[in-house]
Amino acid sequence: MKTLKNTRQMVNKGFLLLMLCFAFLGCKKYFDPPDVFEEQTIVNVKRKKVLLIGLDGITGADLKTIAPPKIQEILTKSKYSYDGWTDMPVSDAGSWKNIMTGVSIGTHGVADSSFDASSTVIGGEHDARAVYPTFIERLQGSGKIRYSAAITTWQKLSQKLFIYSDFPIVVANDALVKDSTLKKIAEPNMDLVIANFNGANKVGLAAGFDANVPEYKNAVLQLDTYIGELLAGIKARPTYAKEDWLVVITSTHGGDGKSFTSGSKRTRNIFTIYHQPNFVGKELPAQPVVDGVTTSSKNVLASLSAANSAAYGLGTTGDFTIQFKVNLKAVPSGSNHATILSKINAAYGNATGWEFMYEASTKYFRVILGSGSSATLKFLVGTQVTDVNKWYSLALRVHTEGGKRYAQLFQDGKAVKEPTDITGFAMGTASDLVIGTIASSLGTCTQNVNQLAIYNTAISPQAIQNFVCQEQIPDTDPYFNNLIGYWPGNDAQGTVLKNYAPNVTGKDLTITATSGTNFAWAPLAAWTCTPGKLYLTHNSDISQQLYYWFGVNIEAKWVTNGKVWLSDFESEFIK
Missing domain, CATH: 3.40.720.10 (Alkaline Phosphatase, subunit A)
Incomplete structure (x- = not known):
């Protein structure tokens, strides 16, 4: 009993000693930093x-x-x-x-x-x-x-x-x-x-x-x-x-x-x-506005029959200019190039005629001139990478000088390269004039073409430069009477692109769509300088x-x- 009692006394003393230690520690002074009151940010969402x-x-x-x-x-x-x-x-x-x-x-x-x-x-x-x-x-x-x-x-x-x-x-x-x-x-x-x-x-x-x-x-x-x-x-x-x-x-x-x-x-x-x-x-x-129809893949085209478009073939002799505005909406990939504007019987091979194309492998515009043999095709290739949803001005100028006939591609008013000799090159006239991707084209484009103009003369390089910023071709233009085809493409309604060239009748382009396909006129943001x-x-x-x-x-x-x-x-x- 005495042993048990002594043990209890020792435990009690130990407990009292431990409490005294805690009391001592509780009385120790520690640094007490000042209160910091952070301003609350209240966000009122209206x-x-x-x-x-x-x-x-x-x-x-x-x-x-x-x-x-x-x-x-x-x-x-x-x-x-x-x-x-x-x-x-x-x-x-x-x-x-x-x-x-x-x-x-x-x-x-x-x-x-x-x-x-x-x-x-x-x-x-x-x-x-x-x-x-x-x-x-x-x-x-x-x-x-x-x-x-x-x-x-x-x-x-x-x-x-x-x-x-x-x-x-x-x-x-x-x-x-x-x-x-x-x-x-x-x-x-x-x-x-x-x-x-x-x-x-x-x-x-x-x-x-x-x-x-x-x-x-x-x-x-x-x-x-x-x-x-x-x-x-x-x-x-x-x-x-x-x-x-x-x-x-x-x-x-x-x-x-x-x-x-x-x-x-x-x-x-x-x-x-x-x-x-x-x-x-x-x-x-304000952004300038034009109306337009989007020619889409091979489904929506604007065309004029070969019989009615013979005057727009480049033939073997004579001076011409073809110029227009184009805005690409969708382009082919890989090496599947696509026609944009043409009067040609085939996109490749033994082609006769002329065509503007988008070259998918380089993203350049190009013109191909054909006289019936793939071996003699003339390629006029641009040097500027093109983007979608952007307007470009393209022109093909055919002129005679010193007894020779030349063709030259212009992009945005600037000559792309030196003129190409096409003397004696027979490009024919027996194909439809087409805006859009023709059937023989491997690739397809979706695009807006506006202000298409064809002249029976080689207009000056300065006139081609002026065309870049022109909203339309005015009847005061020095080359207006040389127009044999002028399709502004901003008719805003209907199924034709009317030809507004002077003294020209029966040369409207007809818009067609394949079965199951629609086309529509819409106001478009126009080119501007x-x-x-x-x-x-x-x-x-x-x-x-x-x-x-x-x-x-x-x-x-x-x-x-x-x-x-x-x-x-x-x-x-x-x-």
Whole structure:
């Protein structure tokens, strides 16, 4: 017992000693650093919202002349253009289809108030089942918007395109469009509001689409007043400080005289304004525009029969010049070269005639001249690597000097190499004149060809240089009367490329498509010698800017025709 007791006493003493050690350590002073209070960064993400205002029948040129006061006020915080475009043939329905789907008329085919696709707009066989959803549907599907509203006086527009909004509203006049739009703007969870005003269009049809017509000018000013009220309505929202509004104001089409269907530039000229409080005001420098048809692979060609195109064969004697603009969209790979423009019976071998080709192995342009034997083919090969989606000017100049005949290739106004002697070379005339890839070509190209000109003389090298920057060949050109074929290729509609050479008839190129293939006219960014970035604004671009604004990725399968450019300025509004 004594031993056990002693053991317990020892344990108790040890425990007390251990507690004293802990107490001693607990009383020891250690360095106590000062308190550090880190400032918490609070990121407030503003909710994205959009007001889209579509004004029927106001040309960009007239809006610039009238300079409505409310619109002028917001330009200091807007990206805008008076030089935008809509498609041919011009219609209210087709223009709204462009805006709502991001697809151009050459794809959707809507050209009248039926909102049905027309086979006269889309060449070849049209698939009537093709569906192009509106940006309302795509934004709803993305989950980026909660509620949307679309207001118009046109019931058919509401039924065909605005119906996909949560609140498609049809009212009797523009004043009620304004009132209904203000009510929807005021609703807390409304993220997308579309307003369509038709008053200027009605006045233009009755009195004339012109800034100098008092009735038309007053109609535009009235719409400007409505726009001012809508902008004030946005700022009056209790949650405005927590929101990020993009206001898009655009016209659907212009007008000329008392019509908007003539196809003139005034009927297609629109304006577009993108307004956001953080934008630095900028009028977008305008990209020149041409209309064009894309000749695709061996499926879409523009051609003139051998019987009607004999004058464009180079034969054995005489001086000629062939020049044109080309923009390659898709090119062959490997060594499968492809024809671009030709009047030749075969792409290779025992060929007779002439052809411009893309040489896949080098990425050079080249011309082949043939007199019936593969052993004597003449190759005029470029030296500059070419890119897709870029315009080039090509020319073949055939001239006689000192009793000899020469051929020389020019690219972008510059002679590629020394002239090639072709004296006595018989190139014939018995082949079709073809834009596109002919059947015997191993490779295929997809391209736009514009401003094709054939002269019965060797124009000067300086004239070839001048052609590089010319929008078109004017009738004041010193060689205009030497034109025996001139196909600008910007007809904008139909199935022919008209020949505008003087004193020439029956020489139009016919556009054809193989079974199951469509072709379509579309406005294209043209060649230019103006430095700096230029913008081609088109009403089919609007949906792309809205997708970008709401943070929705554009999928390739949507086949939209426009492109996002608002991102060029994101440093101004992404803080």
